[in-house]
Amino acid sequence: MxxxxxxxxxxxxxxxxxxxxxxxxxxxxxxxxxxxxxxxxxxxxxxxxxxxxxxxxxxxxxxxxxxxxxxxxxxxxxxxxxxxxxxxxxxxxxxxxxxxxxxxxxxxxxxxxxxxxxxxxxxxxxxxxxxxxxxxxxxxxxxxxxxxxxxxxxxxxxxxxxxxxxxxxxxxxxxxxxxxxxxxxxxxxxxxxxxxxxxxxxxxxxxxQLLERLAGQVLTNFIQQRIEAHIHKLCTGTFDLSYIALLEKWLDVTVMTWLTRIYCAGSSEPPPDDENVQNAIAKFKQKLRYYLYHSYTKLRIDQLFIIIIEYPDSRPAISDIKVCLNKTDLQKSLCKNLQNALETRLLHPGVNTPDILTAYISTIRALRHLDPSGVILETVTKPVRSYLRNREDTVRSVVSSLTEEGTGSELAEELAKFAADNDEEGEKEEAWDEWMPDPVDADPRNTASDRKGSDIISMLVNIYGSKELFVNEYRTLLADRLLAQGVINTDKEIRYLELLKLRFGESQLHFCEVMLKDISDSKRINALISQDKNFEEMNNKFASNAMILSAQFWPPFKDESLELPDEIKEHLADYTKAYETLKGNRTLSWKPHLGNVNIEIEIGQKKLDLTVSPFNATLIMHFQTKPEWSLDELHEMMKVPVNVLRRKITYWQSLGLISEKSSDYYVLVDGSEACKSNVPSNQVQEMICEDEEAESVMASAHDQREGELQVFWSYIVGMLTNLDSLPLERIHQMLKMFASQAPGTECSLNELRQFLDTKVRTHQLFLQGGMYKLAKS
Amino acid sequence: MKVTIKSWTGVATWRWIANDDNCGICRMPFDSCCPDCKLPGDDCPLVWGACSHCFHIHCIVKWLHSQPQQQCPMCRQDWKFNNK
CATH class of the missing domain: 1.20.1310 (5 helical Cullin repeat like)
Structure with a gap:
């Protein structure tokens, strides 16, 4: 043992x-x-x-x-x-x-x-x-x-x-x-x-095999800094080139050689037999490539707003982002960033509506290119749409840019394009094999075809959700243009109308068609009447024409009173007579404040040839008979409210023909003086003339709506007589209960508040401590 | 100062001289057109009957075609066109 x-x-x-x-x-x-x-x-x-x-x-x-x-x-x-x-x-x-x-x-x-x-x-x-x-x-x-x-x-x-x-x-x-x-x-x-x-x-x-572990982080950080700096240096400020290929080449050549040198002690080629090193480098490269895309995308996302504004020119940049988004996970941050940028740079009172619209249009275009499924577009532009909905002149801006002439208006081109595209519907069928499912973050309530199908104009129209508002606004604009223009280019208007009809449908624009026909009919009637024997004598004094409108088809006119000089009234009455003989059983009612007058004013040695509104013509004619007028006298003569008179008389003041001698007392400026003051005021004259024309003669949408709300007034009076005083909410509720049967009379709390406030201003109501009360008569 | 008017372009709206506002058949305003028409006025004129009632011509013609007896839809008198 x-x-x-x-x-x-x-x-x-x-x-x-x-x-x-x-x-x-x-x-x-x-x-x-x-x-x-x-x-x-x-x-x-x-x-x-x-x-x-x-x-x-x-x-x-x-x-x-x-x-x-x-x-x-x-x-x-x-x-x-x-x-x-x-x-x-x-x-x-x-x-x-x-x-x-x-x-x-x-x-x-x-x-x-x-x-x-x-x-x-x-x-x-x-x-x-x-x-x-x-x-x-x-x-x-x-x-x-x-x-x-x-x-x-x-x-x-x-x-x-x-x-x-x-x-x-x-x-x-x-x-x-x-x-x-x-x-x-x-x-x-x-x-x-x-x-x-x-x-x-x-x-x-x-x-x-410790390099990766110990120095990997430091290395990565360092290279990332390098990548970022390089991207910034290369890509800031220029959007008209695609940089992805350049950047990848840079990564492959410069960065990877450098990295290989570190791994292989100075040689720029990895040893062919050492798999470890090769693997490590390949892995590193993958990481860096991702990082490259990531930084590039981030940079582009930060500049996306500018890229969008410059859109058709910045198309390569958008294409780059499109490629990068597939490789990185930045879509969410893109949406958020862009939304923020839009909100801070676009959606505030300092920006004109047409500018917002231009930006919106180019956003639509750019994002369409970026993401054909339309999901990003939908998310990003939500605040823009809701903001535009709150702007009063949105519809007007859209409509006017739809019908604008020249190269500047993209919408007009878009409209023409729509007409051209309309025939190519059949092609869609063939693309079934390119079908892609909706992205995961798409709103399931809308189908893909909804998002893709809507073009720019319908996106704009959809801001309000209805075509009618647009058509109405177009009608008002058309009416303004037709009445303001001395010489009317009906052909052009008809062409636009045809384009719009393709888009909005025949029935919606029927009214406008009648309006255009009225204008061309008026020309014919004018020609016929001027041949009339009885009328010819009258017409020797001065030529008179009329625009004869079908009232039912025109938007409501602003109600303005104006008493024309007798001479003119007679003339118009004669015209009416001539019309009545021409068209049996029909007669005319004049809108004295509408139209335009070509007058010549001789003062001293000077002759002025002007085209002015009937109001201004009437005013100056009164001064012809008597050189000094007080405002009240003028009011008596012309039956025009004093404040309107005071505002409009500035036109002649700016021409230097009339001056305010003392408060509310106006005097015709004598010939010799007028000549002097007249010279520098040519500029002013044009300016004022334009100003005059820019003012719409149509009742604004606001006024029209107020007219509709008048239906409620009798209900409200009844309510307040019985119950003495009521808060806004109560009135709204009761109206909903009793008066909502009438068609087309739904009214929001806000509208009601505005309506009642106008009644307060006209002293029909009192507002006391949040309660409305009838004014004691 | 002398003001000379060279031309005066006024704006007016036309209307039918009738004793009512709306056509008794289609209930549309006379100044508008009957439901089958697009353009008012010359293209969709009014006619008066001997009974002094008036309608869009297209409306009354349609009415008379659909009735066994030629009566005014308002007063049931025999319909005769009044060519005044």
Whole structure:
């Protein structure tokens, strides 16, 4: 027994002699021949598996207690870069050496492992060496200190600086005394040394497969900064080029060469046999490519508003974003950003409605190109639409730009395009194999065809959700234009009307058709009447024409009173007579305040030839008979409210023909004086004339609506007589209960408030403490 | 000062001289047109009956065609066109 145990003791000592790690020692004096003998003993005892496992345990222990702590002990928080550089270098060197000192042991362990036929993996690897490396990494990283990145940062910062500088050095000549790489004087430039250390350290880390782990973050950050800076430099401010190909090439050539150099200690080609390095580089490249797309997209998203405004020119930029969005996950942030940009830059009172519309149109176009499914468009423009809904002149702007002439109006072109496109419906059927499902974030309530099918005009019309409002507004605009124009270009209007009919349907625009016909009929009737014998005498004095309208088909006119001079009244009465003989059983009612008058004013030596409104003509004719008028007298004569008179008399004042002698007392300016003051006022005259024309003669939509609300007035009076006083909400409720049967009379709380407020202004109601009350009569 | 009017372009609306506002058959205003027409006035004139009632011509013609007896739809007198 004791002999056996003695024998075993000798064997154990020999094993320890071969594997000193079992005593936590690394240096072995055992030679290879001796080892062979010992290996025989181990296999003889068939304990090779046990011994191997024991050795592994001891290696792990040794690593944990000696190697890892001494490696990490150098990772202190140090301010100076150069010290950090040295520390990291020596840490890596030491680690490399101590790992290398395992080499004999590992060789023997491999042999030993080969004699164990259990095929068990060693730390998850088949190979002893690989398993050992795995173990080293695991042990090291298990003890990672918090501040480990400080000196790594120092090291790489310094190295990159030098590294970059080497390239820059080749390109440019340095004026400075100090090397911008290592900040030393040129004479003591350390660059070469630093680069050598840098390559060396990197090589060692790659060999230990620790580069990725330790320096990966720093490297990535650094390269990302580079990428961002490059993108900014390259792409800011220009949207008319596609940059994706350029950027990818840059990444492939410049960045990847650089990266390969780091991994492969200076050579720009990865070693063909080293799969590890190749894998690491490929992985890195993937990461960087993603990052490239990401940064580029982000930059573009920040500029998206400007890109959109410049749309047809910035098409390449939009195409770039389209490609990038498929590769990154930035659609949400795009929507949010663009929405914000639109809100802050567009949707505030300082922007004109036509400008908002232009921006909206180019947003529609750009986003259509970016995302044909229309989901982004729908999300982004929601606030624009709701804002436009609140602007009073939106419809007017849309309609006027629809019918505007010239190249500036995109909508008019769009309208013409729609007419041209209309025949090509059949093509859609053939594209069934290009069908794509809706994106996940699409609103399921709307179908894809809804989003795609609507073109720009219908998107604009849909702001309000109804065609009628648009058609009504168009009618008002048309009416204004027809009445204001001295010479009417009916052909042009008819062409637009035909285009609009294609879009909005025949029935909606029927009224406008009648209006245009009225105008052309009027021309004919004028011609017929001027041939009339009885009328001819009258017409010798001055030519009179009429525009004869079908009242039912024109929008309601503003109600304005005006008493024309007798001379004119007679003339018009004659015209009416002539009309009655021409068209049996029909007569005319004149709208005295509408129309235009061509007059010639002789004053002193000067002759003025003017086209003015009937009002202004009447006014000046009164001054012809009597040179001094008080406002009240004029009011008596013309039956026009005093405030209107006061406003409109400024036209003649601006021409220098009439002056206000004292308050509300007007005097005709004498001939000689008029000549003097007249000269510089030509500019003013034009301006005022335009002003006069710009004012619509039609009742505004607001006034029309007020007319509709009058239906409620009797109900409200009844309510207030019975209940004395009521708050707004009550009135609204009761109206809903009793009066909502009448067609077309739904009214919102807001409208009702406005309506009641006008009644308060006209002293028909009192508003006291939020309660409405009838005024006592 | 002397003001000379060279031309005066006024604006007027036309209407039928009739004793009612709406056509008794289609209930549309006389100044508008019957439901089958698009353009008012010359294209859709009024006619007067001997009974002094008046209608859009298209309305009354349609009415007379659909009736066995030629009566005015308002007063049931025999319908005769009044060619005044």
């Amino acid at each position: 004791s002999q056996k145990s003695d024998e075993l003791k000798i064997y154990w000592n020999k094993i320890i002699y071969a594997f000193p790690i079992l005593n936590d020692n690394l240096s072995s004096e055992c030679t290879d021949t001796e080892y062979e003998e010992i290996a025989h003993i181990i296999t003889g005892l068939s304990i090779q598996v046990k011994i191997r496992d024991l050795i592994l345990v001891h290696i792990e222990k040794y690593l944990r207690h000696n190697v890892a702590p001494s490696f990490w002990s150098k990772f202190t928080k140090i301010e100076e870069e150069i010290k950090g550089f040295q520390l990291f270098k020596s840490a890596v060197n030491d680690l490399y050496e101590s790992v290398n000192s395992f080499s004999i042991l590992l060789r023997r362990l491999t042999l030993l492992n080969n004699t164990c036929c259990d095929n068990r993996p060693i730390f998850g690897e088949r190979d002893v060496i690989q398993g050992f490396k795995q173990l080293v990494r695991a042990t090291l990283l298990s003890q990672l200190p918090v501040t480990f990145h400080v000196i790594i940062n120092h090291f790489y910062k310094l190295s990159f600086n030098v590294f970059d500088n080497m390239k820059a050095y080749e390109d440019s000549f340095m004026d400075e005394d100090a090397c911008s790489g290592c900040w030393n004087e040129y004479s003591e430039c350390n660059c070469a040394y630093i680069v050598k250390v840098f390559y060396d350290t990197n090589r060692k880390l790659v060999e230990l």
